[in-house]
Amino acid sequence: MKRGDAYFQKEKYKAAIIEYKNAIQADPKFAQAHYQLALSYLRTTQPQQAFAELSRTVDLDPGNLDAQLKLAQFFLLGKKIAEAREKAEIVLEKEPGNIDALFLQMGVLIQEGKPDEATDVLKKVISRDEKNIKAYLAL
Numbered sequence: 001m002k003r004g005d006a007y008f009q010k011e012k013y014k015a016a017i018i019e020y021k022n023a024i025q026a027d028p029k030f031a032q033a034h035y036q037l038a039l040s041y042l043r044t045t046q047p048q049q050a051f052a053e054l055s056r057t058v059d060l061d062p063g064n065l066d067a068q069l070k071l072a073q074f075f076l077l078g079k080k081i082a083e084a085r086e087k088a089e090i091v092l093e094k095e096p097g098n099i100d101a102l103f104l105q106m107g108v109l110i111q112e113g114k115p116d117e118a119t120d121v122l123k124k125v126i127s128r129d130e131k132n133i134k135a136y137l138a139l
Contacts, residue, residue: 001033008036013043031061038067047074058087065091065098072104081111097128106138 004019020037023030038053051074057067072087085108091101102125109118125135 001030001036004033004036004040008040011043013040016040017044029060031057031064034060035064035067038070042070050074062090063094065094065101069098069100069104072101076104076107076111079111081108084108084111099125099129099132102128103134103138 001020001023004016004023007013007016007019017037017040020033020040023033024037027033034053035057038050038057041047041050041053051071054067054071054074057064058071061067068087068090072084072091075081075084075087084104088101088104088108091098092105095101102121106118106121106125109115109121119139122135122139125132126139129135
């Protein structure tokens with residue numbers, strides 16, 4: 001795991017992938033190794049593998065909110081709205097002010113054809129972060 005982290009920090013993602021796989025081979029339930037492997041796959045533009053590792057991560061460690069968010073983004077892109085909503089809600093339950101989760105919630109509401117509710121979410125983002133340009137543009 002340490003070698004994988006060192007490679008990851010040096011942006012040597014292919015080498016990091018090998019090391020994280022080794023860590024997972026030693027302990028298949030090592031959630032952090034699955035998560036780091038997912039991030040490495042994202043950096044090497046391997047979305048299918050990243051999705052699989054993010055799924056394993058949240059199965060092993062539902063408290064990994066960043067993995068929950070990234071998985072929600074995949075679901076939203078794949079038009080799996082119920083799954084995206086579920087993941088965003090998991091994060092918002094623990095961190096009600098999480099800007100990324102609020103943006104995901106807004107995306108879900110747009111996909112569900114609820115622009116007024118999506119606007120309310122954006123206003124909530126702006127009330128928490130008045131300098132959030134993304135929220136103003138989306139609004």
